[in-house]
Amino acid sequence: MTITPPSPDRQRRLLPLAGPHGSRSWATCFYRCGNACDHPEPNTSGNEHVSEVIENAIRRRAFLGGSAAAAGASALVVSGLVSPAAALGRGQDRPAGGHGRSGRTAATDGWTPVEPNVRDTVSVPSGYRTSLVAAWGDAVVAGAPAFDPYAQTPEGAAQQFGYNNDYIGVLPLDRQHALLVCNHEYTNEELMFPPDTYDSATTKKIAMASHGMSVLKIQRQGRSGSWKRTSPRASSYNRRITASTPFELDGPAAGDARLRTTADPSGRTVLGTLNNCAGGTTPWGTVLSGEENFNQYFDKSGALDSRYTTSYARYGITGTGSRGWSEVDPRFDLTTEPHEPFRFGWVVEIDPHDPRSTPRKHTMLGRFKHEGANIHIADSGHAVAYMGDDERGDYLYKFVSADRFDARDTQAARRRNLQLLTRGTLYVAKLTGDGGTVDPATNRFVPTDGEWDGTGAWIPLTSDTTSYVAGMSVADVLIDTRLAADKVSPTRMDRPEDVEPNPVNGRIYAALTNNSNRGTSYPVDEPNPLGSSNTRPALGAALTRQSGNRNGYVLELAENGNDHAGAAFTWKLLLVCGDPESPETYFAGFPKDRVSPISCPDNVTFDSVGNLWVATDGNVLGSHDGLFRVPVAGPSRGQVQQFLTVPVGAECCGPLLGPDDGSVWAAIQHPGEGGTYAAPTSTWPHTHAFPRPGVVVTHRA
Numbered sequence: 119m120t121i122t123p124p125s126p127d128r129q130r131r132l133l134p135l136a137g138p139h140g141s142r143s144w145a146t147c148f149y150r151c152g153n154a155c156d157h158p159e160p161n162t163s164g165n166e167h168v169s170e171v172i173e174n175a176i177r178r179r180a181f182l183g184g185s186a187a188a189a190g191a192s193a194l195v196v197s198g199l200v201s202p203a204a205a206l207g208r209g210q211d212r213p214a215g216g217h218g219r220s221g222r223t224a225a226t227d228g229w230t231p232v233e234p235n236v237r238d239t240v241s242v243p244s245g246y247r248t249s250l251v252a253a254w255g256d257a258v259v260a261g262a263p264a265f266d267p268y269a270q271t272p273e274g275a276a277q278q279f280g281y282n283n284d285y286i287g288v289l290p291l292d293r294q295h296a297l298l299v300c301n302h303e304y305t306n307e308e309l310m311f312p313p314d315t316y317d318s319a320t321t322k323k324i325a326m327a328s329h330g331m332s333v334l335k336i337q338r339q340g341r342s343g344s345w346k347r348t349s350p351r352a353s354s355y356n357r358r359i360t361a362s363t364p365f366e367l368d369g370p371a372a373g374d375a376r377l378r379t380t381a382d383p384s385g386r387t388v389l390g391t392l393n394n395c396a397g398g399t400t401p402w403g404t405v406l407s408g409e410e411n412f413n414q415y416f417d418k419s420g421a422l423d424s425r426y427t428t429s430y431a432r433y434g435i436t437g438t439g440s441r442g443w444s445e446v447d448p449r450f451d452l453t454t455e456p457h458e459p460f461r462f463g464w465v466v467e468i469d470p471h472d473p474r475s476t477p478r479k480h481t482m483l484g485r486f487k488h489e490g491a492n493i494h495i496a497d498s499g500h501a502v503a504y505m506g507d508d509e510r511g512d513y514l515y516k517f518v519s520a521d522r523f524d525a526r527d528t529q530a531a532r533r534r535n536l537q538l539l540t541r542g543t544l545y546v547a548k549l550t551g552d553g554g555t556v557d558p559a560t561n562r563f564v565p566t567d568g569e570w571d572g573t574g575a576w577i578p579l580t581s582d583t584t585s586y587v588a589g590m591s592v593a594d595v596l597i598d599t600r601l602a603a604d605k606v607s608p609t610r611m612d613r614p615e616d617v618e619p620n621p622v623n624g625r626i627y628a629a630l631t632n633n634s635n636r637g638t639s640y641p642v643d644e645p646n647p648l649g650s651s652n653t654r655p656a657l658g659a660a661l662t663r664q665s666g667n668r669n670g671y672v673l674e675l676a677e678n679g680n681d682h683a684g685a686a687f688t689w690k691l692l693l694v695c696g697d698p699e700s701p702e703t704y705f706a707g708f709p710k711d712r713v714s715p716i717s718c719p720d721n722v723t724f725d726s727v728g729n730l731w732v733a734t735d736g737n738v739l740g741s742h743d744g745l746f747r748v749p750v751a752g753p754s755r756g757q758v759q760q761f762l763t764v765p766v767g768a769e770c771c772g773p774l775l776g777p778d779d780g781s782v783w784a785a786i787q788h789p790g791e792g793g794t795y796a797a798p799t800s801t802w803p804h805t806h807a808f809p810r811p812g813v814v815v816t817h818r819a
Contacts, residue, residue: 160434161511163604168611168630169667171549171572222818223780224747224761225725231714231759234741238800240786240814241744241763247819248762249344250803251298251336252279253812254310258332258358260350267312267795267808272320275327276360279334281305282811283785285397285490286772287405289470291335295348297355297470298334300772300785300813301394301407305329308794309809322446326361330391331407333357333470343781343817357473361390365466369481369540370582371596376460381449388461388479389449395508396490396616396721396772401501401523402535404469408488409479410508412462414439416452423456432600433486434509435459460597465491465505467539480539482582483517484599494619495523496682501538504626506614512600513608514547514617514628516576518683544595545576546608549689571690574675577606578685612667616721619682622728623750626675627692629719631735632667668738669696669703669717672730674750692730693748693756695719697739706756714760715739716746725775731761733770733784743770745784762816765802765809767791772813782816 229243240248255265255278262277263269280302287299305325316324335353336345350356365388367377377385392415397407418437422430430436437452444451449458464479465488483491486507494502499522505515520541524531552572578586579602580595587595587602595602613631620627672693678686694704695716705713720735730748737743744763749755764770764786772785790800790809800809 159511160432160509161600161604161610163607163610165604165607165610166548167511168549168609171551171609223725224782224816225727225729225775225780227780229759229761232744232761232763234715234739234760235763236740236742236766237763238766238802240765240784240802240816242816243761245819246816248814248816249346251345251813251815252283252300252332252334252347253803253805253810254279254281254283254328255810256347257350258334259356262350267310267806268315270311270316270324272323272327275324276358276362278358279332280330280358280360281310281325281328282787283332283813284395284771284787285405285407286774286783286785286813287397287399287470288336288774288776288783289399289403289405294338296336296338296345298336298345298347298813299331299399299405299468299470301331301391301397302329303394303410303787306788306791309788309790309798310795312795318442319446322441322443325441326390326443326447329361329394330359330363331394331405331468332359333468333473342819343776343815345781345815355470355473357470359391359468359477361392363390364476365389365391366476366478367461367464367481368478369483369596370580371481371593374593374597376457376593376597379449379455379457379461385457391466391477391479392462394466395488398490398492398503398618400467400493400535401495401525402532402538403471404467404536406491406493406503407466407468408490408505409462409464409466410487410489412459412487415441415443415462416450416459417442417444418452419444420453422452426456429598429601430459432598432604433459433463460485463487465503465539469536481596482540482542482544484515484544484579484595485597486512486515486599489615489617491517492616492618494621494624494682497680498683499523500542500683501535502619502682503539504617504619506611506617506628507600508613508615508631510613511610512614513603514611514614515599515603516545516547518543518545520582541582543581544579544599545685546579546603546606547574547687548577548607549574549609571688574687574689576685576687577608579603579606612671615719618722618724620724620728620730620750622724622726624677624680624682625750626677626687627722627730627750628673628675629722629732630667630671630673631718631720632670632738669694670719671695672719672722672732672748692750693719693758705758706750708754708756708758713756713758714746715741716758716760718743720769721771721773723773723775731773731775732758733773735769735771742766743768745770745773745782765789766800767793767809768800768802768811776815780818783813784816785811785813787811 232241259277263274282303283300284303285301289297305328335348335355337348367386373385393411394407395410413434417439449455463485465483466479468477469475489506489508491503491505501519503517519538524534550572580592585592585595615629615631617628674690674692675687692706696703697715698710717739718734718736719732721733723731730750732746734743742763745761747759768789769787771787774783789802790798793799795808798808
């Protein structure tokens with residue numbers, strides 16, 4: 119169904135959503151992460167939390183926040199949303215027009231921001247239009263069957279575009295053609311299958327085939343920035359990777375006893391990749407993808423192996439997985455295959471240019487709930503990968519290669535570059551504030567220099583030959599990276615998701631999506647149709663409900679001397695997201711009455727002039743999630759402007775800016791989540807009577 123949009127002739131004021139899941143339905147939390155936020159944080163180390171480093175800055179900003187603070191500096195209850203179009207006016211503080219293939223680009227054009235809304239469509243600024251490039255069930259490889267919800271098979275699904283696309287990579291082949299690479303994070307069976315059509319085993323096999331990744335050849339349409347798929351019969355590149363595709367384990371931990379199973383006594387070949395979230399395109403032309411909430415895929419038929427009690431607990435592996443895949447594949451039964459979960463939680467790399475190549479899992483980059491991995495080539499030539507562990511209370515990481523990137527366009531150089539992520543050093547981040555004093559009248563911390571920032575250190579965990587964590591071998595550190603990091607006292611973070619280097623200014627931007635339930639215990643207001651507990655336990659540090667990170671932060675890190683291979687950095691709090699009218703929000707000092715409301719930053723990307731673009735997941739302000747442009751330099755630094763919103767129940771994923779034609783790519787993940795096939799809450803992209811996740815490109819009309 120289509121949801122009526124707000125009236126365009128008046129300001130729309132939307133109330134905060136009830137319940138701790140925000141705009142996420144129970145289905146989202148259940149299928150994506152196994153209701154991770156409904157359980158205690160797995161990090162019980164007691165290491166310093168980011169709240170202890172930056173939370174007082176938010177309190178300080180509330181204290182000094184002028185008229186907004188006067189309404190109640192400690193209250194984080196959002197009163198409503200400001201219409202960004204009305205707040206910004208026309209032509210106010212907007213960048214000058216740029217020059218792309220169409221003469222203007224979304225990076226530099228002065229478009230009018232999209233207003234917060236609850237429409238069942240992709241809403242974009244006037245003068246732009248959106249085209250659907252690929253959707254669940256579209257043919258990927260030659261011979262794939264036409265999509266028919268009543269005639270799905272595991273074999274057909276393994277040849278079609280998978281479900282819940284997240285990361286987007288566009289790798290040029292020539293001026294007119296490119297390869298579109300997407301990962302498929304998870305499946306929503308209640309939306310995929312008509313009632314009483316398939317048996318349990320068949321739905322599970324189709325779901326397994328609908329995970330993984332897709333590679334499709336695409337073709338440019340004219341000069342507007344529009345693209346479309348080419349016929350699978352006309353492409354030798356098209357490929358589907360599923361939960362059953364063989365992967366090679368490489369790096370120092372490959373072959374370790376904990377990676378060996380009945381089916382793979384060598385510990386070097388894994389079937390499939392699961393719960394792939396964000397990713398990155400490497401300078402050598404491959405794609406990286408992060409395995410995130412893999413713990414939820416494993417169940418048990420009996421007792422668990424007591425040798426791994428501590429490890430399992432640190433990764434949230436309980437044997438109560440919701441998928442039930444052991445019904446069709448015994449490797450997902452922890453009782454009989456206790457080592458199988460050690461084979462997931464890695465960064466994977468695929469070569470889209472070689473469809474016959476074996477994708478790899480890089481043990482050197484550590485095992486945790488990877489959101490993704492993004493590469494910067496340091497001035498020294500070393501490849502540096504930035505990563506976040508997307509769990510409440512977990513850490514930021516980086517990897518520095520032992521060898522140097524070879525920029526020559528030769529086959530020999532490419533072969534060497536394909537080995538860059540197998541040797542090097544893995545680090546974890548510790549943040550330190552820059553000092554200040556406590557105001558005795560308010561009991562709030564006031565930074566010495568008036569700006570909340572500080573320094574940081576990259577603490578080494580292991581190289582490919584030497585562990586720096588006492589009592590742990592190299593393989594121990596790489597397989598149980600969370601346990602290793604706990605021992606060296608890094609900073610616990612609020613769900614560090616995408617962590618990416620800006621190719622223009624060299625700084626690193628980290629989205630800390632949220633942590634709304636630090637120290638809280640309250641009932642869930644919305645019904646839970648999937649049967650999980652309806653009450654959340656007390657979690658995290660003993661902070662008040664008001665001091666929780668409800669809407670998320672964006673951190674800006676600068677490596678000292680721009681040395682990305684170094685061990686020291688500085689950091690600033692760029693954004694404290696939320697309703698601009700709320701006293702705790704902060705937009706790098708930009709006037710708060712001239713920004714779009716933004717909640718729950720998830721993925722980030724950059725355009726050709728260095729603007730930060732932020733995609734959101736779980737907006738708690740009452741509007742749908744979307745994509746936002748944020749300049750990071752000049753007088754407009756911190757000016758959040760909303761470029762698009764996504765349909766009912768959806769999340770905005772995989773943002774990507776076309777560097778030469780002004781195209782803006784987005785993955786529309788889980789539209790209609792919270793409904794069912796028989797009773798949908800969304801029909802986007804409006805090709806059927808039920809929703810289909812898909813990839814869109816927005817371009818000049």
